[in-house]
Amino acid sequence: SQTIHQWPATLVQPVGSPLSLECTVEGTSNPNLYWYRQAAGRGLQLLFYSVGIGQISSEVPQNLSASRPQDRQFILSSKKLLLSDSGFYLCAWSENRAWYFGPGTRLTVT
Amino acid sequence: DAKTTQPPSMDCAEGRAANLPCNHSTISGNEYVYWYRQIHSQGPQYIIHGLKNNETNEMASLIITEDRKSSTLILPHATLRDTAVYYCIVSYSNTDKLIFGTGTRLQVFP
Numbered sequence: 207s208q209t210i211h212q213w214p215a216t217l218v219q220p221v222g223s224p225l226s227l228e229c230t231v232e233g234t235s236n237p238n239l240y241w242y243r244q245a246a247g248r249g250l251q252l253l254f255y256s257v258g259i260g261q262i263s264s265e266v267p268q269n270l271s272a273s274r275p276q277d278r279q280f281i282l283s284s285k286k287l288l289l290s291d292s293g294f295y296l297c298a299w300s301e302n303r304a305w306y307f308g309p310g311t312r313l314t315v316t
Numbered sequence: 317d318a319k320t321t322q323p324p325s326m327d328c329a330e331g332r333a334a335n336l337p338c339n340h341s342t343i344s345g346n347e348y349v350y351w352y353r354q355i356h357s358q359g360p361q362y363i364i365h366g367l368k369n370n371e372t373n374e375m376a377s378l379i380i381t382e383d384r385k386s387s388t389l390i391l392p393h394a395t396l397r398d399t400a401v402y403y404c405i406v407s408y409s410n411t412d413k414l415i416f417g418t419g420t421r422l423q424v425f426p
Contacts, residue, residue, distance in 0.1 A: 240413075240414070242416075249403075249416050249417065249418050249419065250354075250360065250403075250416040251416075252413060252414070252415060252416075255413060265413075294357070296359050296360075298359075298414075300414075303348065303365065303407075304362055304365070305350075305352075305360075305362065305414050306362065307359030307360050307361070308359055309358070309359055310357075310358070310359050312357075
């Protein structure tokens with residue numbers, strides 16, 4: 207069966223520090239992969255999606271970037287974090303018109 | 317642009333049916349209706365989806381009106397564990413993006 211992993215589960219980082227969040231999917235090949243963010247008390251915002259290795263589409267302009275170095279690996283990065291980057295980051299994959307979400311990473315920028 | 321309208325909150329007594337409405341008056345012929353829910357601090361969980369026929373699975377039933385401009389998610393026997401934010405989403409069949417709105421916060425009470 208397919209599973210999706212995200213790490214770390216929680217992270218506290220100072221403003222201006224770099225960020226790297228990782229997502230991996232098991233049990234499937236060539237999935238569509240997604241990064242979402244949920245700010246405190248807000249809905250889920252689609253940040254990036256990828257239909258294949260090296261193919262990244264950005265949904266909103268922001269301080270973040272995404273990369274897909276391997277088929278089942280999706281990385282969310284930032285060179286310098288802002289306070290507004292705090293939130294709950296969710297990775298998801300889709301197959302056959304169904305989307306599946308990971309457990310999420312809660313990021314607090316201080 | 318979420319393209320759906322849902323009431324912000326609803327209450328339901330435990331053991332009763334919860335009927336969650338969704339308006340999607342601008343839906344086009346190749347767009348699916350999806351329902352997800354998010355329990356606090358977790359990733360969204362897939363519930364059900366449909367195109368034009370009513371659908372039922374082990375979690376819920378989805379009733380789509382004949383003109384497809386609205387739908388209702390039915391949880392037949394709500395439990396306390398069904399307390400969550402429920403999202404109704406429409407998605408093109410060929411874009412593979414899931415855009416969340418603000419959802420309905422369902423509170424199931426004893």
